[in-house]
Amino acid sequence: MTGPDGTERGDGTDGPETVSLGEFTFECGESIPELEIAYETYGDFTGDNAVLVCHALTGSAHVAGGRRRTDTAGQAHAWWDDIVGPGKAVDTTEYYVICANVPGSCYGSSGPPSTNPETGEPWGTDFPAVTVADWTRAQRRLLDHLGIPHLHAVIGGSVGGMNVLEWVKRHPDHVDRAISVAAAARLDPQCLALDAIAQRAITTDPNWSGGDYYGGDPPTGGLALARQIGHVMYLSKSSMADKFGRRSAGIDAGRDTFEMDPAAGFFPYREVESYLDYQGEKFAKRFDANSYLYLTRAMDNYDLASGYENDTDALAAFDGEALLLSFTGDWHFTVEQSEVLADAFRASGTDTAHHVIDSDHGHDAFLVEPDRVGPPVADFLEAGIRGKAVTDTDASEEGDEFAPVHTSLFSD
Structure with missing residues (x-):
């Protein structure tokens, strides 16, 4: 080449x-x-x-x-x-x-x-x-x-x-x-609002530490939540209905990703939750939380x-x-x-x-x-x-x- x-x-x-x-x-x-x-x-x-x-x-x-x-x-x-x-x-x-x-x-x-x-x-x-x-x-x-x-x-x-x-x-x-x-x-304002929630998910994670988390535990939980919000933005109602419906995932293992309230055990862990947990966890392993903040703010500002x-x-x-x-x-x-x-x-x-x-x-x-x-x-x-x-x-x-x-x- x-x-x-x-x-x-x-x-x-x-x-x-x-x-x-x-x-x-x-x-x-x-x-x-x-x-x-x-x-x-x-x-x-x-x-x-x-x-x-x-x-x-x-x-x-x-x-x-x-x-x-x-x-x-x-x-x-x-x-x-x-x-x-x-x-x-x-x-x-x-x-x-x-x-x-x-x-x-x-x-x-x-x-x-x-x-x-x-x-x-x-x-x-x-x-x-x-x-x-x-x-x-x-x-x-x-x-x-x-x-x-x-x-x-x-x-x-x-x-x-x-x-x-x-x-x-x-x-x-x-x-x-x-x-x-x-x-x-x-x-538009709706997307700005969702991005703001995603950004807050990162900055309120205790491990974010004001952005000084390098060398320690990164804010993977906050970044995973931010990415989950993004995935909901990227899918349509019809695609989510076709892909997941209201079906139960049949397993509770994915609930280990985030701390759940005691009552959650009575209700099904749905496929849509399992998908979001998987995508969020995978993303948090490959991307940097501060970079996600910087890039979403650049997009918001444009x-x-x-x-x-x-x-x-x-x-x-x-x-x-x-x-x-x-x-x-x-x-x-x-x-x-x-x-x-x-x-x-x-x-x-x-x-x-x-x-x-x-x-x-x-x-x-x-x-x-x-x-x-x-x-x-x-x-x-x-x-x-x-x-x-x-x-x-x-x-x-x-x-x-x-x-x-x-x-x-x-x-x-």
């Missing part, structure tokens, strides 16, 4: 590379002496084929190639392997793909668990507050280091889709095509219109094309929010397609339905909004309130 400088780089199977980008001043005004960014690249660079993939909240730079890797787990482990790779929607035989772990995370880039060079100890909560704008600036600096001045496309899902929007806003001349999947211009009169003004300098994907069962980032964003793009004069997928999977659909996400992404990367899988479902072309779903595009 050949990078912009002609050197051979990894293909994602050997783990991330880490580069020091020097002193970095965050949007909050605080600085660190060395910003380290973990990143992976895939494919060969030809000068005009670079695609930046922005990961979601707890993702990593390891976007693909997971079948030969064992050092990450859960969502961070090859989290879009069905979308990125040879012959896939983001075809690494055609595009040079870059994915970087964002500052504030715990998968190789500078963040609360990384070492403060002045003390030799983990930063903890002394690490500066991070924003989505900081992620974008760090990615731009990484691309400068790699010798990539311009992107064919930038793509991301969930808060990674917000990262995409910030690229369009902050570097409109550096991107030809933008793909924002299951995202919005800002969180507002596309910040510094501008409105969303349209924020997008006005962009001269490329935009594709928005949304899912009918997603109440975290709704179809309506995507359509508002699509209207802002159109009002700015941007050629825009909004592709709506009929799905019961909720917010997780962008990760678990590659057969539906892949076709419009592949067509848009190749042909922009003129791609068949894009224009056939484009609300602006059809005249519908939202883009209809053509299931024939995704049938076996």
Whole structure:
């Protein structure tokens, strides 16, 4: 795999590379002496084929190639392997793909668990507050280091889709095509409220110790609860009904994860509880509690219109094309929010397609339905909004309130 400088780089199977980008001043005004960014690249660079993939909240730079890797787990482990790779929607035989772990995370880039060079100890909560704008600036600096001045496309899902929007806003001349999947211009109050509860679950865990828990017992209980709240946000009512119903799990072993009240023994331990306990416990073993606080606050704070009169003004300098994907069962980032964003793009004069997928999977659909996400992404990367899988479902072309779903595009 050949990078912009002609050197051979990894293909994602050997783990991330880490580069020091020097002193970095965050949007909050605080600085660190060395910003380290973990990143992976895939494919060969030809000068005009670079695609930046922005990961979601707890993702990593390891976007693909997971079948030969064992050092990450859960969502961070090859989290879009069905979308990125040879012959896939983001075809690494055609595009040079870059994915970087964002500052504030715990998968190789500078963040609360990384070492403060002045003390030799983990930063903890002394690490500066991070924003989505900081992620974008760090990615731009990484691309400068790699010798990539311009992107064919930038793509991301969930808060990674917000990262995409910030690229369009902050570097409109550096991107030809933008793909924002299951995202919005800002969180709504309900999601802000749920994130606040998740954050409080961490900070009220006695082991959090004001964020200074490194070397001791981490706040795994609080982090597990925070992740459970997240999982409820990512699923839809119908998917939870189909997956769990009100069925009993048949065992009480999972109740050891959290202390239960005495009366609980009279009632069934339900499958939905067992699922949440398992997911929470697994997540608490792989992720850092402070990083979860930092990243959720960055997502909560994001507002596309910040510094501008409105969303349209924020997008006005962009001269490329935009594709928005949304899912009918997603109440975290709704179809309506995507359509508002699509209207802002159109009002700015941007050629825009909004592709709506009929799905019961909720917010997780962008990760678990590659057969539906892949076709419009592949067509848009190749042909922009003129791609068949894009224009056939484009609300602006059809005249519908939202883009209809053509299931024939995704049938076996």
